[in-house]
Amino acid sequence: MTARAATALETYLFEKKRLIDEALERCLPDERTYPPVIFQACRHSLFAGGKRLRPILCLAAAEATEGNAEASSLLPAACALELIHTYSLIHDDLPAMDNDDYRRGRPTSHRVFGEDIAILAGDALLTEAFHLMARRELMRDVPPERLLEAIRTVAEAAGYLGMVGGQVADIKAEGTAGDLETLLYIHTRKTASLIRASLRVGALLRGAGPDGLSALSTYGDHIGLAFQIADDILNVEGDSALLGKKTGSDACRGKLTYPGLLGLEAARLRASELVELALAAIENLDDRADPLRMIARYIKERKT
Amino acid sequence: MTARAATALETYLFEKKRLIDEALERCLPDERTYPPVIFQACRHSLFAGGKRLRPILCLAAAEATEGNAEASSLLPAACALELIHTYSLIHDDLPAMDNDDYRRGRPTSHRVFGEDIAILAGDALLTEAFHLMARRELMRDVPPERLLEAIRTVAEAAGYLGMVGGQVADIKAEGTAGDLETLLYIHTRKTASLIRASLRVGALLRGAGPDGLSALSTYGDHIGLAFQIADDILNVEGDSALLGKKTGSDACRGKLTYPGLLGLEAARLRASELVELALAAIENLDDRADPLRMIARYIKERKT
Numbered sequence: 001m002t003a004r005a006a007t008a009l010e011t012y013l014f015e016k017k018r019l020i021d022e023a024l025e026r027c028l029p030d031e032r033t034y035p036p037v038i039f040q041a042c043r044h045s046l047f048a049g050g051k052r053l054r055p056i057l058c059l060a061a062a063e064a065t066e067g068n069a070e071a072s073s074l075l076p077a078a079c080a081l082e083l084i085h086t087y088s089l090i091h092d093d094l095p096a097m098d099n100d101d102y103r104r105g106r107p108t109s110h111r112v113f114g115e116d117i118a119i120l121a122g123d124a125l126l127t128e129a130f131h132l133m134a135r136r137e138l139m140r141d142v143p144p145e146r147l148l149e150a151i152r153t154v155a156e157a158a159g160y161l162g163m164v165g166g167q168v169a170d171i172k173a174e175g176t177a178g179d180l181e182t183l184l185y186i187h188t189r190k191t192a193s194l195i196r197a198s199l200r201v202g203a204l205l206r207g208a209g210p211d212g213l214s215a216l217s218t219y220g221d222h223i224g225l226a227f228q229i230a231d232d233i234l235n236v237e238g239d240s241a242l243l244g245k246k247t248g249s250d251a252c253r254g255k256l257t258y259p260g261l262l263g264l265e266a267a268r269l270r271a272s273e274l275v276e277l278a279l280a281a282i283e284n285l286d287d288r289a290d291p292l293r294m295i296a297r298y299i300k301e302r303k304t
Numbered sequence: 305m306t307a308r309a310a311t312a313l314e315t316y317l318f319e320k321k322r323l324i325d326e327a328l329e330r331c332l333p334d335e336r337t338y339p340p341v342i343f344q345a346c347r348h349s350l351f352a353g354g355k356r357l358r359p360i361l362c363l364a365a366a367e368a369t370e371g372n373a374e375a376s377s378l379l380p381a382a383c384a385l386e387l388i389h390t391y392s393l394i395h396d397d398l399p400a401m402d403n404d405d406y407r408r409g410r411p412t413s414h415r416v417f418g419e420d421i422a423i424l425a426g427d428a429l430l431t432e433a434f435h436l437m438a439r440r441e442l443m444r445d446v447p448p449e450r451l452l453e454a455i456r457t458v459a460e461a462a463g464y465l466g467m468v469g470g471q472v473a474d475i476k477a478e479g480t481a482g483d484l485e486t487l488l489y490i491h492t493r494k495t496a497s498l499i500r501a502s503l504r505v506g507a508l509l510r511g512a513g514p515d516g517l518s519a520l521s522t523y524g525d526h527i528g529l530a531f532q533i534a535d536d537i538l539n540v541e542g543d544s545a546l547l548g549k550k551t552g553s554d555a556c557r558g559k560l561t562y563p564g565l566l567g568l569e570a571a572r573l574r575a576s577e578l579v580e581l582a583l584a585a586i587e588n589l590d591d592r593a594d595p596l597r598m599i600a601r602y603i604k605e606r607k608t
Contacts, residue, residue, distance in 0.1 A: 029464070034489075035472045038464050091427060096419035115400035116475055119423060123395060123430065124464040130434040131459035134452045144448040148438045151455060155435035160333070160342050160428040168339045171420055185338075 001297050009294040016056045021047075023075040024082060027132060041113045041121035042128075046086050048104045053227075053295075054081040054198040060291045061202030061216050067288035074205050076138045077150055080129040081198045084158050087125040088194075090118055092167060098253070129154070142205050150201045157197035166190030175254035183256050184225075191231075192224025215282050219292060222278035226299050229271040232257040234302075236264060271300045305601050313598040320360045325351075327379040328386060331436055345417045345425035346432075350390050352408045357531075357599075358385040358502040364595045365506030365520050371592035378509050380442045381454055384433040385502045388462050391429040392498075394422055396471060404553070433458070446509050454505045461501035470494030479558035487560050488529075495535075496528025519586050523596060526582035530603050533575040536561040538606075540568060575604045 001009070024046060031039045055078035059071040093100040093108040094115060100108055110118035133151050136144060156162055166189025173182055199220040203213050235250045236259045250257050258267040278296045282289050305313070328350060335343045359382035363375040397404040397412040398419060404412055414422035437455045440448060460466055470493025477486055503524040507517050539554045540563050554561050562571035582600045586593050 033465075035469055035476060037476070038469060038472045042464065087427075091423055094420075094423065096423060116398075117472065119395060119398065119400060120468050120472055123391075123426070124468040126427065126430060127459050127463040127468065130455060131463055134456035134459060136449070136452055144452050145440070148440055148448050148451055151434060152438035155431050155438060159431040159435055160346065161337075164424050164428040164431065165339055165342060168342045168421065168424055172339060172341070 001294075001301060005294060005297075009291075009298055012291050012294065013051075013056060016059055017052045019059075019072060019075065020052045020055045020078060020082065023072075023079050027076065027079055027128075037113060037117055038120060038124055041109055041117050042125055044106070044112060045090050045109050045121065046083070046125070048106050050082065050086070050104070052082055054085050054194060055079060057195060057198040057220070057292075057295070058202035060289075060295065061199040061208075062206045063202075064216065064282070064285055064289040064292055065203045065206040065208040065212055073139055073141050074202065076132045076135055077147075077201055077205060078198075080132045080154065081194065081201065083125045083129040083132070084154065084163075085194060087122040087129070088158075088163055088167070090122040090125070094118060097167070097171065100249070126158070139205070146205050146207065149204050153197050153200050153204065154194075157193040162189050162193040162197075166193070170256070173256045176256070178256040178261060180261060183258065183261055186256065187225055187228045187258075188221070191228040192221055195224035195227065196220030212285070215285060216292075218281035219278045219296070222274045222281065223296050223299055226271045226274035226278065226296075229258045229267055229274070230299055230302060232259050233264060233267055233271070235259075268300075275300050305598075305605060309598060309601075313595075313602055316595050316598065317355075317360060320363055321356045323363075323376060323379065324356045324359045324382060324386065327376075327383050331380065331383055331432075341417060341421055342424060342428060345413055345421050346429055348410070348416060349394050349413050349425065350387070350429070352410050354386065354390070354408070356386055358389050358498060359383060361499060361502040361524070361596075361599065362506035364593075364599065365503040366510045367506075368520065368586070368589055368593040368596055369507045369510040369512040369516055377443055377445050378506065380436045380439055381451075381505055381509060382502075384436045384458065385498065385505065387429045387433040387436070388458065388467075389498060391426040391433070392462075392467055392471070394426040394429070398422060401471070401475065402557070430462070443509070450509050450511065454508050457501050457504050457508065458498075461497040466493050466497040466501075470497070474560070477560045480560070482560040482565060484565060487562065487565055490560065491529055491532045491562075492525070495532040496525055499528035499531065500524030516589070519589060520596075522585035523582045523600070526578045526585065527600050527603055530575045530578035530582065530600075533562045533571055533578070534603055534606060536563050537568060537571055537575070539563075572604075579604050 028042060029039050031043060033039050058078040058081055059074060062071050062074050089103060090109045092098050093103060094110055101111055102108060109121055130151060133147060136147065166186050170186045170190060173186065196217055199216040200213060203216045232250065235247055238247050251260065258270060275296050279293060282292060332346060333343050335347060337343050362382040362385055363378060366375050366378050393407060394413045396402050397407060398414055405415055406412060413425055434455060437451060440451065470490050474490045474494060477490065500521055503520040504517060507520045536554065539551055542551050555564065562574060579600050583597060586596060
């Protein structure tokens with residue numbers, strides 16, 4: 001990536017992240033609401049320095065579909081994607097699952113609030129995501145049938161045929177020899193499905209036709225997988241200070257990963273191929289899709 | 305309740321339960337779907353002999369609103385309420401929460417499948433509830449804006465200002481002296497909010513006006529509280545063989561309950577008063593609301 005492209009991307013991500021952070025701040029009750037501990041727990045995990053990749057992809061897909069429309073009118077739906085992502089991190093980190101003490105440099109929810117509150121904070125964020133998407137008055141320019149289709153898309157991506165199914169397969173694969181087919185199943189469900197859904201939601205809410213929707217979905221599938229492979233690579237050789245969590249934990253735990261199964265070089269190559277496939281999927285879209293092109297290239301170069 | 309009324313109610317509940325059980329059977333993937341353990345876990349808890357009170361109330365409210373319409377066209381929304389109820393039981397039973405080994409005479413989810421799968425089964429059922437409510441093609445006679453309003457109603461009832469908030473307050477109140485205000489907060493959120501939402505969803509989807517909606521909501525508030533008080537009473541003096549779980553567990557755990565706070569007699573009196581208030585709330589509805597009247601009277605007489 002050239003220096004100019006890197007700056008353009010940084011500006012784009014910074015602007016969008018600011019919009020999303022402000023919207024998230026508005027949508028969550030403050031920490032004095034009764035019973036305070038649940039709002040403290042939700043906020044602890046939601047405002048922990050996440051990149052907001054999923055909501056940004058949602059807004060970028062909306063812009064690629066209908067460039068002139070004000071992306072901010074879709075912020076509630078975009079925020080819902082971040083709530084679902086955050087719920088999944090809280091539950092994945094629990095002692096009964098991955099048993100992680102730190103994430104993004106901060107103690108995980110159950111370490112601060114106890115397992116009971118961490119489970120409930122995840123439940124609350126998941127529920128609030130659907131609540132937000134059903135709040136028509138916040139997204140007045142979107143017809144109700146499109147909101148329903150968006151809810152359905154997100155629920156499918158998050159449910160037992162999506163993220164939950166992927167997490168189950170991941171747990172069951174730990175410590176087994178594993179194979180590429182199982183690994184692909186896990187990555188597709190655990191990571192790519194919500195990323196794909198984020199793009200679809202942005203496109204759907206802006207009334208994308210079948211071609212646009214299909215192109216953006218395929219882009220999402222590919223960058224979703226590339227993102228997870230990059231994550232696995234960072235877990236092997238990343239800087240734990242930058243990442244805010246221990247590296248090497250996947251290997252200790254016998255997690256099924258691309259680097260573990262194929263080696264680092266082959267994993268890197270696969271991530272690059274996937275980014276190329278993602279770019280090819282949206283090659284017929286005009287320059288309103290440029291942010292999506294920059295994001296795809298960034299994914300294989302990211303350090304955190 | 306007279307013998308004739310008891311028979312009429314039994315027939316009504318039996319018929320509706322059959323409809324709901326069949327619909328639940330259709331909406332869940334079978335146990336051979338990959339990864340099978342998550343579908344086994346969802347089915348283990350969902351088909352464990354529940355009374356289906358919430359979906360029945362939803363259908364009964366729909367009938368009270370528009371008697372001639374086919375209640376079965378609302379079955380997906382009614383089933384969603386049962387999925388949410390079941391998710392809440394699975395999570396409440398977890399070792400980090402109430403640590404219950406049995407429910408309805410069967411080992412709880414985490415005893416059979418482990419804590420990780422039990423957490424994920426709850427997550428999956430909660431997510432599937434919203435998925436079901438967004439499936440327009442299953443409820444063709446319902447305008448999309450009403451489905452959105454129903455989703456919003458259920459999410460509010462289930463979220464941090466509803467069931468999750470109630471469970472948090474319940475956990476935090478354990479072993480404390482407690483007071484009636486806290487107890488009312490807990491019961492209203494933990495139990496009454498989803499019961500109220502069940503009635504509202506049935507009424508909303510059938511296009512109830514503000515008066516009908518308000519009457520059915522008030523009915524729901526009152527029977528919701530009466531139901532929880534009856535539950536607390538059964539926990540003190542119920543037949544554990546009939547209930548399929550240990551009795552006396554609330555007292556052992558220092559749970560805040562009506563009988564614990566006020567004594568059994570005062571608790572019984574309060575449940576009766578609430579049933580009367582529920583009946584008064586719907587006194588202006590015609591005889592299409594008779595099943596709701598029977599259900600209200602049944603609640604204080606139930607043995608399981």
